[in-house]
Amino acid sequence: MMMTSILEVEHVQKTYKGSTLGIKDVSFTIPNGSIVGFIGENGAGKSTTMGTIIGTLRKDGGTIRIFGEEMDLNQVAFKEEIGVVFDTMQLPGDLTVDKLGNVFQQLYKRWDQQAFSDYIDFFSLPQHKKIKGFSRGMSMKLSVSVALSHHARLLILDEATAGLDPGGRDDVLAALREFVQDQKRGILLSSHITSDIEKIADSLVFIKGGEVLLEVEKFALLDHYGIVQCAPDQYEQLEKSIVVAYRKTGEGFDVLVSNKRSIPSSMKPKHVSIDDITLLLMRGEKG
Ligand SMILES: Nc1ncnc2c1ncn2[C@@H]1O[C@H](COP(=O)(O)OP(=O)(O)OP(=O)(O)O)[C@@H](O)[C@H]1O
Structure with missing residues (x-):
């Protein structure tokens, strides 16, 4: 085997x-x-x-x-x-x-x-x-x-x-x-x-x-994952299956998504580093 x-x-x-x-x-x-x-x-x-x-x-x-x-x-x-x-x-x-x-x-x-x-x-x-x-x-x-x-x-x-x-x-x-x-x-x-x-x-x-x-x-993390900053109503539009973690901010949410290509076009994902992702995962809530 x-x-x-x-x-x-x-x-x-x-x-x-x-x-x-x-x-x-x-x-x-x-x-x-x-x-x-x-x-x-x-x-x-x-x-x-x-x-x-x-x-x-x-x-x-x-x-x-x-x-x-x-x-x-x-x-x-x-x-x-x-x-x-x-x-x-x-x-x-x-x-x-x-x-x-x-x-x-x-x-x-x-x-x-x-x-x-x-x-x-x-x-x-x-x-x-x-x-x-x-x-x-x-x-x-x-x-x-x-x-x-x-x-x-x-x-x-x-x-x-x-x-x-x-x-x-x-x-x-x-x-x-x-x-x-x-x-x-x-x-x-x-x-x-x-x-x-x-x-x-x-x-x-x-x-x-x-x-x-x-x-x-x-490679999947760096290619497919992304962090989007969104207002509460935008957060509701996100497909929940791609939300890995989220964190409340002053204006809305920072959200780690597993597929940045399937978010609504009105939202722009940030370029992410492993540090950004780590911080959101560690300090945020599980999606
Ligand atoms: N000998 C021990 N007796 C009791 N609790 C312990 C012992 N060693 C670790 N713990 C507890 O188990 C949990 C995990 O600790 P661990 O040392 O595995 O973390 P870590 O991720 O390696 O941390 P660090 O980055 O600080 O090295 C912690 O809550 C810690 O307080």
């Missing part, structure tokens, strides 16, 4: 002990060879979702299929095939990069020392400096190098470009793009830097209050 998805998340829920929060209903897919941008405000549920995928958190409900199979955390093979970068990642501080390779060689059956050395060169990281002396951006690049060097098929990156300078962000994005080139791998990337997501993602998943609001291919 031809496998078309690297990851399928279906109706996943997680409640933290003693709290009603966490995630309520999260579903989305990472198709082969694609990068999915995960967008949501602080506390929306991105890290919780990622924790249930990599198995650091136990989900309370729903299904997660990785490479077509239901995830079984007891299978070490799954762990080998998932590369992870979290912004609070701890690497052994007393080691230098050249020693770190030996450690990961023991940890990962498919550790690729050559690939790791190439990434260290590519990111211009020092070989002989103790890791605890690395800046935040350098540590991030090192974590990305590790995640890319054990032949994982799925990468989970939580804020992996945070703290990097623009050149460093571009280098990380280039390395990620190359990683999915063979169409057999996939990446889930959360970031508050929407310009990074706009540059690199093939599709986007928007999450708010622990629920997925919208899962959409980037």
Whole structure:
């Protein structure tokens, strides 16, 4: 059977002990060879979702299929095939990069020392400096190098470009793009830097209050979606099936529509960026 998805998340829920929060209903897919941008405000549920995928958190409900199979955390093979970068990642501080390779060689059956050395060169990281002396951006690049060097098929990156300078962000994005080139791998990337997501993602998943609001291919979002500013009577003329979200303004409504070509000609859609859409989805009401 031809496998078309690297990851399928279906109706996943997680409640933290003693709290009603966490995630309520999260579903989305990472198709082969694609990068999915995960967008949501602080506390929306991105890290919780990622924790249930990599198995650091136990989900309370729903299904997660990785490479077509239901995830079984007891299978070490799954762990080998998932590369992870979290912004609070701890690497052994007393080691230098050249020693770190030996450690990961023991940890990962498919550790690729050559690939790791190439990434260290590519990111211009020092070989002989103790890791605890690395800046935040350098540590991030090192974590990305590790995640890319054990032949994982799925990468989970939580804020992996945070703290990097623009050149460093571009280098990380280039390395990620190359990683999915063979169409057999996939990446889930959360970031508050929407310009990074706009540059690199093939599709986007928007999450708010622990629920997925919208899962959409980037080209469709930029080509077909639009934001229209309309007076209350114009709002009534809109076909409700294309209203994704709306927000009341002083004079009427800002409305995110899924097909800007099917709005009445008296209304002109604004040219939209992912930032505009994110703001309307996060701060507005669901259509
Ligand atoms: N360890 C925890 N115990 C209790 N509640 C938690 C815990 N971790 C997260 N939460 C709650 O779960 C919800 C989702 O949080 P999560 O960390 O997944 O959000 P996020 O989208 O990753 O946010 P950010 O952008 O700030 O990283 C929030 O309401 C948060 O308060």
